[in-house]
Amino acid sequence: xxxxxxxxxxxxxCLISCGAPKKIENKNTITSPVKYKNVEDLLKKMTLDExxxxxxxxxxxxxxxxxxxxxxxxxxxxxxxxxxxxGSMLNVRGVEQVRKVQEIAVNExxxxxxxxxxxxxxxGYQTISPIPLAxxxxxxxxxxxxxxxxxxxxxxxxxxxWTFAPMVDISRDARWGRVMEGAGEDPYLGSAxxxxxxxxxxGDDLSDPSTLAACAKHFAGYGFAEGGRxxxxxxxxxxxxxxxxxxxxxxxxxAGVSTFMNGFNEMNGVxxxxxxxLQREILKGLWGYEGMIVSDWGSIGEMKxxxxxxxxxxxxxxxxxxGSDMDMESYIYVKHLKTLVEEGKVDMALIDDAARRILNxxxxxxxxxxPFKYCDLNREAQVIGSDELKMAARDMxxxxxxxxxxxxxxxxxxxKKSIAVIGPHVSEKNSPLGSWRIAGKDNTAISxxxxxxxxxxxxxxxxxxxxxxxxxxxxxxxxxxxxxxRTGIDEAVAKAxxxxxxxxxxxxxxxxxxxxxxxxxxxxxxLQQELLEAVHAVNPNIVLIVxxxxxxxxxxxxxxxxxxxxxxxxxxxSGNALAEIIMGEYNPSGKLPMSFPRSVGQxxxxxxxxxxxxxxxxxxxxxxxxxxxxxxxxxxxxPFGHGESYTSFEYSNFxxxxxxxxxxASVTVSNTGQMDGEEVTQLYIRDLAAxxxxxxxxxxxxxxxxxxxxxxKTITFSLTDKELGFYDNEGNYHVEDGExxxxxxxxxxxxxxKTIERATTSLKP
Numbered sequence: 219x220x221x222x223x224x225x226x227x228x229x230x231x232c233l234i235s236c237g238a239p240k241k242i243e244n245k246n247t248i249t250s251p252v253k254y255k256n257v258e259d260l261l262k263k264m265t266l267d268e269x270x271x272x273x274x275x276x277x278x279x280x281x282x283x284x285x286x287x288x289x290x291x292x293x294x295x296x297x298x299x300x301x302x303x304x305g306s307m308l309n310v311r312g313v314e315q316v317r318k319v320q321e322i323a324v325n326e327x328x329x330x331x332x333x334x335x336x337x338x339x340x341x342g343y344q345t346i347s348p349i350p351l352a353x354x355x356x357x358x359x360x361x362x363x364x365x366x367x368x369x370x371x372x373x374x375x376x377x378x379x380w381t382f383a384p385m386v387d388i389s390r391d392a393r394w395g396r397v398m399e400g401a402g403e404d405p406y407l408g409s410a411x412x413x414x415x416x417x418x419x420x421g422d423d424l425s426d427p428s429t430l431a432a433c434a435k436h437f438a439g440y441g442f443a444e445g446g447r448x449x450x451x452x453x454x455x456x457x458x459x460x461x462x463x464x465x466x467x468x469x470x471x472x473a474g475v476s477t478f479m480n481g482f483n484e485m486n487g488v489x490x491x492x493x494x495x496l497q498r499e500i501l502k503g504l505w506g507y508e509g510m511i512v513s514d515w516g517s518i519g520e521m522k523x524x525x526x527x528x529x530x531x532x533x534x535x536x537x538x539x540x541g542s543d544m545d546m547e548s549y550i551y552v553k554h555l556k557t558l559v560e561e562g563k564v565d566m567a568l569i570d571d572a573a574r575r576i577l578n579x580x581x582x583x584x585x586x587x588x589p590f591k592y593c594d595l596n597r598e599a600q601v602i603g604s605d606e607l608k609m610a611a612r613d614m615x616x617x618x619x620x621x622x623x624x625x626x627x628x629x630x631x632x633x634k635k636s637i638a639v640i641g642p643h644v645s646e647k648n649s650p651l652g653s654w655r656i657a658g659k660d661n662t663a664i665s666x667x668x669x670x671x672x673x674x675x676x677x678x679x680x681x682x683x684x685x686x687x688x689x690x691x692x693x694x695x696x697x698x699x700x701x702x703x704r705t706g707i708d709e710a711v712a713k714a715x716x717x718x719x720x721x722x723x724x725x726x727x728x729x730x731x732x733x734x735x736x737x738x739x740x741x742x743x744x745l746q747q748e749l750l751e752a753v754h755a756v757n758p759n760i761v762l763i764v765x766x767x768x769x770x771x772x773x774x775x776x777x778x779x780x781x782x783x784x785x786x787x788x789x790x791x792s793g794n795a796l797a798e799i800i801m802g803e804y805n806p807s808g809k810l811p812m813s814f815p816r817s818v819g820q821x822x823x824x825x826x827x828x829x830x831x832x833x834x835x836x837x838x839x840x841x842x843x844x845x846x847x848x849x850x851x852x853x854x855x856x857p858f859g860h861g862e863s864y865t866s867f868e869y870s871n872f873x874x875x876x877x878x879x880x881x882x883a884s885v886t887v888s889n890t891g892q893m894d895g896e897e898v899t900q901l902y903i904r905d906l907a908a909x910x911x912x913x914x915x916x917x918x919x920x921x922x923x924x925x926x927x928x929x930x931k932t933i934t935f936s937l938t939d940k941e942l943g944f945y946d947n948e949g950n951y952h953v954e955d956g957e958x959x960x961x962x963x964x965x966x967x968x969x970x971x972k973t974i975e976r977a978t979t980s981l982k983p
Contacts (some may be wrong), residue, residue: 366418630802731767
């Protein structure tokens with residue numbers, strides 16, 4: 219192992235750009251800095267009730283174009299709004315609606331403090347981009363940044379100024395429905411994507427009315443829910459917390475993210491909404507985060523169900539002590555915080571700190587200067603659904619598609635021929651929009667049929683084979699693909715016999731992934747597998763297009779189908795983007811951000827696993843006593859980083875050399891095929907012997923490069939202590955001497971490898 223450099227969590231902050239940590243005299247009273255004189259002047263004028271009111275967020279609770287509510291809970295909320303006891307509202311959208319509510323806050327309250335308007339702008343507003351997991355498959359940070367920028371532009375034109383995105387939870391379990399909302403299984407890729415999305419949403423100037431304040435969520439550990447079951451317990455070691463879970467959140471802080479959201483889960487016995495170490499010590503302390511933290515929907519009150527708080531009052535106490543600044547829809551702060559302060563259980567400094575953080579955001583959004591700057595009817599009419607947004611969504615969709623295999627060059631379609639396009643998603647215009655698109659209009663996606671029919675040289679036939687059994691809307695959980703009606707299968711089989719080639723469009727409905735949509739199986743839902751096998755029996759010349767919000771078990775298809783395309787849920791321009799790829803107008807370049815399993819029994823599955831004392835890749839497979847399954851391989855069907863192209867790429871001349879700050883790894887990448895294309899060159903390392911055992915591979919660099927047919931380029935990566943080190947269970951950063959494998963290639967499974975010996979004495983400080 220050689221010499222070891224161990225840096226404390228505070229010291230390493232400088233090494234990895236954590237920013238200057240705050241001195242923590244009392245972890246429960248750490249305060250935000252004074253930034254704006256007008257905010258401080260306002261705080262001095264505010265009563266305790268008004269400060270707590272800023273910490274209260276309501277969902278839209280009445281039709282603002284109609285009469286105000288006169289009784290019940292809605293009437294109480296309305297009175298609180300008029301009394302200045304609301305700091306933010308969510309799910310109020312559209313310029314007319316936003317303006318009317320803002321007018322109440324500005325014109326009818328004592329101090330006229332404007333509201334922040336939040337909304338789940340997850341992958342587009344009304345113009346829907348691919349789901350975030352799909353965008354992550356592009357490995358294209360500029361495209362992802364642009365996608366977030368376009369979403370912000372459209373949402374802001376509708377009066378909004380805050381999005382509850384990006385979700386940056388790392389997850390290794392495809393059963394968890396919310397994998398569709400994140401960037402996959404890897405912390406390095408996830409961190410790069412998190413930063414790109416934050417910068418896309420927020421731009422260079424948060425006061426620009428075409429931007430949104432971003433929100434890093436869910437802090438932290440939500441993606442490690444046991445069994446892949448949403449809202450479930452997570453148990454995470456300190457080493458996994460610091461090396462895997464936290465890096466994307468830290469990347470958001472470094473990118474200047476305005477807000478954080480905690481979550482529904484508990485981590486190691488403590489609900490994260492009440493987790494002092496996460497929120498006070500790490501986020502606001504060690505990382506020096508100056509923004510505000512909002513709870514997830516009702517998560518403060520849910521600490522009672524966790525068994526962490528006896529009643530609402532105790533839940534409010536634990537949440538505010540932990541650092542949760544704003545209460546989303548549990549009404550606990552506005553009911554109990556004043557009493558807790560008067561009883562001496564909550565220091566007034568905590569209330570001032572939370573209110574300051576919220577008011578600082580309003581200052582940065584420019585709302586004190588002009589509370590109605592987001593309320594421009596002309597801008598709303600010009601921006602919503604514009605051609606600019608649609609073209610950006612189409613480009614993002616093309617870049618998100620992953621070609622999983624392409625034996626016999628099944629794609630692109632080259633010759634005039636007869637093709638049957640079969641499957642429940644062929645003509646579907648709702649499902650491709652995916653989950654978490656609550657401002658999107660149902661049935662507005664371009665279908666595969668609509669995209670392909672523009673190509674007149676092909677004799678197309680379109681059949682469903684099996685149908686959807688529901689016409690779902692948002693938050694309907696019973697969405698299914700037909701499970702018992704086989705009446706269309708015979709027709710599909712008969713047509714398949716007649717044609718030269720078959721394209722099958724199968725997968726999950728868009729609402730079969732997302733929040734609260736965990737699955738115990740990862741197969742093609744309903745009768746789709748039966749349909750696929752029946753068509754294959756009469757015409758094996760099949761291109762399989764898979765639409766899903768998560769990795770599925772495609773083992774049978776991989777064994778029997780020559781060409782498979784992972785199409786995810788691509789949004790508004792889905793059919794146009796897929797048609798351009800099918801017809802060869804666009805060469806797919808996506809790479810998987812999550813490993814695809816051979817069996818659901820492999821879950822959780824991830825490329826950066828650790829060896830056991832009896833490693834999973836044993837040199838003699840005839841031996842029994844090693845870490846494996848008796849009925850399935852350990853490896854992924856399609857590994858992290860995998861993705862093919864219509865052209866071919868070759869790696870050569872791999873070298874690793876030392877310089878003053880570490881090492882340079884260089885490789886020549888050549889396009890050896892007949893078509894121009896993009897390749898994502900990936901750099902991995904392995905620390906072969908460390909004080910804490912390290913994964914067999916860790917992504918530490920990547921570069922996406924366009925290469926013309928016959929062209930070669932040299933790609934160079936830098937490896938410093940930032941890439942070669944790791945955190946221990948206490949959050950201390952280690953940079954250790956010894957041997958490292960350096961690997962480079964087009965996926966985690968296809969790499970060239972060199973071994974280096976790192977010695978501190980050979981490196982200059």
